[in-house]
Amino acid sequence: MKQSQLFGKTIKEVPTGVSAKNHELLYRGGFIRESVAGRYYFLPLGMRVHEKIMKIIECEMEKAGAQKILTPTLHQLDLWRETNRTDTAGFELMTLKDRRGAEFALGGTAEEMIVDMVRKFNISYKDLPFNVYQFSNKFRDELRAKGGLLRVREFIMKDAYSFHVDNKDFEREYKLMWKTYSTIFTKCGLETHVVAADNGYIGGEYCHEFVTESEVGESDFFVSKDGKYCAHEDVAEFDHVDINPDDELKEMEIAQQPEWVQTMEDNEKHYKLPSNRFLKNVVYKNTLTDELIIIVIRGDLEVNKTKVESKLQLVGQLEAATDEDLEKIGTKSGWVHSWGHDAKYVGDLSLKGVKNFIGGQKEKDTDTINVNYGRDFECEVIDDFAVAQDGFTKDGQKLIAKKGVEVGNIFQLGYHYSKLMNATFRSKTGDDEFYYMGCYGIGVGRTMATIAEIHHDENGIMWPESVAPFHVHLINIGEEEKTQETYEQLQDAGIEVLWDDRDMRPGQKFADADLIGCPYRAVVSSRSLENGGIELKSRTQKEGEIISVEKLIEQMK
RNA sequence: CGGAGUAUAGUGUAAUGGUAGCACGAGUCGUUUGGGACGAUUUAGUCAGAGUUCAAAUCUCUGUACUCCGACCA
Numbered sequence: 065m066k067q068s069q070l071f072g073k074t075i076k077e078v079p080t081g082v083s084a085k086n087h088e089l090l091y092r093g094g095f096i097r098e099s100v101a102g103r104y105y106f107l108p109l110g111m112r113v114h115e116k117i118m119k120i121i122e123c124e125m126e127k128a129g130a131q132k133i134l135t136p137t138l139h140q141l142d143l144w145r146e147t148n149r150t151d152t153a154g155f156e157l158m159t160l161k162d163r164r165g166a167e168f169a170l171g172g173t174a175e176e177m178i179v180d181m182v183r184k185f186n187i188s189y190k191d192l193p194f195n196v197y198q199f200s201n202k203f204r205d206e207l208r209a210k211g212g213l214l215r216v217r218e219f220i221m222k223d224a225y226s227f228h229v230d231n232k233d234f235e236r237e238y239k240l241m242w243k244t245y246s247t248i249f250t251k252c253g254l255e256t257h258v259v260a261a262d263n264g265y266i267g268g269e270y271c272h273e274f275v276t277e278s279e280v281g282e283s284d285f286f287v288s289k290d291g292k293y294c295a296h297e298d299v300a301e302f303d304h305v306d307i308n309p310d311d312e313l314k315e316m317e318i319a320q321q322p323e324w325v326q327t328m329e330d331n332e333k334h335y336k337l338p339s340n341r342f343l344k345n346v347v348y349k350n351t352l353t354d355e356l357i358i359i360v361i362r363g364d365l366e367v368n369k370t371k372v373e374s375k376l377q378l379v380g381q382l383e384a385a386t387d388e389d390l391e392k393i394g395t396k397s398g399w400v401h402s403w404g405h406d407a408k409y410v411g412d413l414s415l416k417g418v419k420n421f422i423g424g425q426k427e428k429d430t431d432t433i434n435v436n437y438g439r440d441f442e443c444e445v446i447d448d449f450a451v452a453q454d455g456f457t458k459d460g461q462k463l464i465a466k467k468g469v470e471v472g473n474i475f476q477l478g479y480h481y482s483k484l485m486n487a488t489f490r491s492k493t494g495d496d497e498f499y500y501m502g503c504y505g506i507g508v509g510r511t512m513a514t515i516a517e518i519h520h521d522e523n524g525i526m527w528p529e530s531v532a533p534f535h536v537h538l539i540n541i542g543e544e545e546k547t548q549e550t551y552e553q554l555q556d557a558g559i560e561v562l563w564d565d566r567d568m569r570p571g572q573k574f575a576d577a578d579l580i581g582c583p584y585r586a587v588v589s590s591r592s593l594e595n596g597g598i599e600l601k602s603r604t605q606k607e608g609e610i611i612s613v614e615k616l617i618e619q620m621k
Numbered sequence: 622c623g624g625a626g627u628a629u630a631g632u633g634u635a636a637u638g639g640u641a642g643c644a645c646g647a648g649u650c651g652u653u654u655g656g657g658a659c660g661a662u663u664u665a666g667u668c669a670g671a672g673u674u675c676a677a678a679u680c681u682c683u684g685u686a687c688u689c690c691g692a693c694c695a
Contacts, residue, residue: 073631073646073647075631075632075645075646076632076633076645076646076657077632077633077645077646078632078633079632079633080627080628080632080633080687080688081627081687081688081689082688083688083689098687100686100687101686101687101688156693156694156695204694204695206693206694206695207622207692207693207694208691208692208693208694210688210689215694215695261695262695264694264695265694265695266695273695282694282695283695380694383692383693384692470695473695505695507695510695539655541654541655542654567654568654568657569653569654569655569656569657569658570654570655570656570657571654571655571656571657571658572656572657572658573655573656573657574655574656574657575656575657576657578656587655589654589655591655592655599655
């Protein structure tokens with residue numbers, strides 16, 4: 065490719081509002097342009113990288129035995145109704161009608177479609193297992209797009225869906241996909257943590273995210289010091305410790321409290337006790353039933369909404385209660401009681417680790433003290449509902465908080481969809497049985513952005529060879545005829561070469577080459593020719609070496 | 622969705638209610654050619670609509686878009 069003919073230009077200045085490094089570099093290098101928030105044009109350079117990543121994914125998926133298909137972009141909305149996902153995923157699901165008034169969802173993920181496709185066949189246990197995948201545009205009406213390609217409203221995703229006779233066969237596939245994903249990301253030049261996570265509205269019982277550590281990422285997760293435990297903040301567990309095991313149990317009583325004591329800090333100041341000695345109440349509302357749920361937790365801990373939704377089986381249904389909601393049960397923010405309101409009470413495990421809590425029944429100028437869980441009050445449900453924190457331990461190992469970009473994930477779906485959609489196969493015994501399923505996704509654009517985020521220096525991107533838009537960036541300083549010859553030789557040898565044939569100063573060409581970030585740069589100039597050939601330099605190194613054309617072709621192969 | 626902010630040429634920026642300017646970019650001509658050259662010349666803009674005013678980029682209102690924080694999400 066001659067750069068003079070390449071559509072898309074590099075740009076020197078950083079556009080206003082661009083903060084993520086990958087966004088800046090992909091924009092300045094002429095890989096992408098924004099259409100509207102969260103929707104991007106992929107320019108020729110960006111498309112080449114995108115396609116390289118797709119090829120790596122495709123190659124590994126095929127190796128693992130998956131088969132490529134394609135579903136329509138518009139999904140019959142009735143299918144989503146079968147699985148109740150118009151409610152739980154409704155906020156990011158986009159719907160539209162055709163001229164007949166038939167309702168469709170713009171596909172954001174395709175479990176229903178695939179199950180529906182499979183349902184159209186008479187399938188027996190002999191046909192199982194299989195794994196089908198596609199690359200397709202996914203639409204998510206995100207409340208807020210950001211970080212360039214990291215969080216968008218429209219993107220190409222590789223999504224795969226596997227069907228099995230039972231859990232055992234599924235587990236084999238899950239391990240295979242785990243391995244396949246690790247290989248894919250390694251080939252893309254990304255190191256990933258495999259993080260246990262929450263299934264959210266996708267459904268199923270467990271899943272793992274592939275996360276590349278990065279400051280711009282939005283996945284918060286924990287890794288134990290020995291590396292054996294790795295879990296997303298949404299699900300991370302930790303060892304619960306007794307705060308004051310040696311204290312004697314005291315009688316609960318009502319104590320006078322100055323009116324200025326309102327916040328947790330006020331409490332700490334007034335009682336001269338740490339926040340872990342106080343009760344805290346957090347109120348959520350079930351948006352479907354309007355039921356209020358009060359989570360009672362140790363004062364120093366935060367409520368983990370994902371754990372609450374998951375353990376109470378209310379995925380996607382909870383939101384923070386408003387002042388009006390609190391008014392309805394006769395209280396207000398900061399004065400919620402740990403028992404007695406007309407609401408469902410849910411307790412965190414931490415309640416059992418503290419003797420003589422302060423709080424629980426705060427009135428204008430009084431509060432209860434020496435409150436003990438199990439003796440003075442009880443919750444309907446008690447379980448782990450807290451957010452883990454950096455420095456907590458899990459199985460005795462310290463947890464380290466990390467942040468990263470989720471580039472892929474693998475889900476166990478179990479019977480979730482097959483039961484909701486009544487999708488069965490004929491078993492060996494002649495019975496109809498539900499499929500045991502899994503699904504597996506990779507965001508291609510997000511992977512591309514993450515690679516740029518990880519592989520760059522102050523001058524530009526440093527693409528790994530496997531995903532680079534071109535293998536070598538050929539630059540001539542004068543010497544056009546000689547370069548033309550070299551260009552043709554490289555092309556004939558099947559080497560992906562971008563020739564900067566523009567009539568520009570060397571400095572500009574070098575700067576652009578650094579920005580675009582091809583793995584190698586080959587310079588043809590009078591100086592290089594005098595020294596016997598072409599100067600070849602790796603993008604990651606400072607100095608190059610002069611070699612002959614023949615050797616260049618040899619090395620680039 | 623809640624809160625805040627911004628909107629001027631392809632990009633970055635200026636203009637306190639009074640001539641829309643500068644730099645980069647792009648075009649043309651010439652010189653130049655190993656780390657974003659130089660000269661000449663050309664090009665292109667006030668988000669949309671309404672209002673106030675002799676006069677609006679500037680003030681007011683409405684709309685739209687974008688950014689940030691939060692919520693949400695994967």
